[in-house]
Amino acid sequence: MAAASTISSGKNRIASRRPFQEVGPRPYLPSLRTSSANPSSRSHGDRFIPDRSSMDFDMAYYLLTESRKEKENKATASPSREAYRKLLAENLFKNRTRILSFKSKLPEPAGGVLQEVCSCSTSSNQSKLARQQRYIPQSAEKTLDAPELMDDYYLNLLDWGSSNVLSIALWNxxxxxxxxxxSTSELVTVDEDNGPVTSVSWAPDGRHIALGLNSSDIQLWDSSSGRMLRTLRGVHQSRVGSLAWNNNILTTGGMDGKIVNNDVRIRSHVVQTYRGHQQEVCGLKWSGSGQQLASGGNDNLLHIWDISMSSSNAVPGQRQWLHRFEDHMAAVKALAWCPFQSNLLASGGGSGDQCIKFWNTHTGACLSSINTGSQVCSLLWNKHERELLSSHGSTQNQLTLWKYPSMVKIAELTGHTSRVLFMAQSPEGCTVASAAGDETLRFWNVFGAPEAAKPAAKTSKTGAFSSFNHIR
Incomplete structure (x- = not known):
């Protein structure tokens, strides 16, 4: 068996060799043993005795005399050739210690410029390496109870304002x-006829907040004084599950499929109405420029509306949208505009779709799509890196951090025991709050600290809401 193994292992070198098989005819080789006239006297031992009759005397003579001819040829070489070789050898001997050295000593840098450049370069490289290898905690920094948080995919019950205050709706x-x-405080408890609260959204000033109600009303509150400023009625015929601010314009989306722009400064607040969804509008997001609005619905549709195409008197059946995307195979709730590319939008589909898609909203092209393997509930862009965070439903109920545009997974954050319905990002962009059907609110340091923190803008008590006291 050992012999068979050895032969088998050598079949790459001699492909035709197999154990216990004939190799084939051998080429003729002259005998290397002494010949004898008497065949019976030939020995078959293991001694090696050259057979002079088979040696090549011509080859042997050539090998013995070749080296002597070379020496004779060297002796008769031309004098100029020898002089050149001698000069070359002398120069090589003199200069061999100066290879890769300066002709004169390198001058000292004036004012330490070289050291400063090297220092800055090293610091920059270290900073870049630190960003690439930043530590992402796998567990939440803080977990808070959120009893009676509605486990409803189509609502938007969490928002983080610019004044660093987080709002969350727990039933009424x-x-x-x-x-x-x-510190925690209670803003309002609505009555049973209007509740529960189905959406919350901070105004850009971080002081005023809008609440969408199950009764179809929209309330505007001043968080600093705890006073309700006004109620918008008659905008929708059913619950208001999505809200989005664009300066003084509050955009509302309802179960009736309507999208309405409300100017909160004026008495007749309805200024535009968008019609395109056939079912509940569950996602609304204005672009950073305020020129385009993205809306997602339970009808699996994603619309891009341009403010230049809006009209106060829309004709039924008239096309108002800039783009209409039908690529998702489930409800589209998760929407996020890219902070570093104004025309880039990310959208996520529900449990029947499970995909994150990227859109160029200028051309209407779908740039890429990735199947995440689970329901996509919400999306957030990192403000400091090219990264996207998504929250998901079963089976893992996780938060996934992706590198854009490769969509390579950077981290998966687990801890929630039910689908992660809502996410909100802190004003500086470092911390993310997530709320899930398990009635917990968790805080994650997933995006890391920015390179240079900018001072928070001072909020003003005047502006879009200065005329509220005069509205009856």
């Missing part, structure tokens, strides 16, 4: 959590 009550102090 809206709570405010101040991230600077860690």
């Amino acid at each position: 009550t809206v709570y405010l959590w101040d991230a600077s102090t860690g």
Whole structure:
């Protein structure tokens, strides 16, 4: 068996060799043993005795005399050739210690410029390496109870304002959590006829907040004074599950499929109405420029509306949207405009779709699509890196951090025991709050600290809401 193994292992070198098989005819080789006239006297031992009759005397003579001829040829070489070789050898001997050395000493840098450049370069490289290898905690920094949080995919019950206050709707009550102090306060508990609260959204000033109700009403509140400023009625015929601000314009989306722009400064607040969805509008997001609005619905449709195409008197059946995408195979709730490319939109589909898609909203092209393997509930872009965070439903109920545009997974954050319905990002963009059907609110340091923190803008008590006291 050992012999068979050896032969088998050598079949790459001698492909035709097989154990216990004939190799084939051998080429003729002259005998290397002494010949004898008597065949019976030939020995078959293991001694090696050359057979002079088979040696090549011509070859042997050539090998013995060749080296002597070379020496004779060298002796008769031309004098100029020898002089050149001698000069070359002398120069090589003199200069061999100066190979890769300066002719004169390198001058010292004036004012340490070279050191400064090297220092800056090293610091930059270290900073870049640190960003690439930043530590992402796999567990939540803080977990808070959120009892009676509605486990409804189509609602939007969490938002983080520019004044660093987080708002969350727990059935009929809206709570405010101040991230600077860690204190919690109750903003309002709506009555049973209007509740529960189906959406919350902070105004850009971080002081005023809009609430969408199950009764189809929209309430505007001043969080600093705890006073309701006004109620918008008659905008929708059923619950208002999505809200989005564009300066002084509050855009509302309802179960009736309508999208309405409301100017909160004026008495007749309805200024535009968008019609295109056949079912509940569950996602609304304005672009950073305020020129385009993205809307997603339970009808699996994604619309891009341009403010230049809006009209206060829309004709039924008239096309109002800039783009209409029908690529998702389930409800489209998760929407996020890219902070570093104004015309790039990310959208996520529900449990029957499970895909994140990227759109060029200028051309209407779908740039890429990736199947995440589970329901996509919400999306957030990293403000400091080219990364996207998504939250998901079963089976893992996780948050996934992706590198854009390769969509390579950077991290998966687990801890929730039910689908992660809502996410909100802190004003500086470092921390993410997630709320899930398990009635917990978790805080994740997933995006890391920015390179240079910018001072928070001072909020003004005047502006879009200065005329509220004069509205009856």
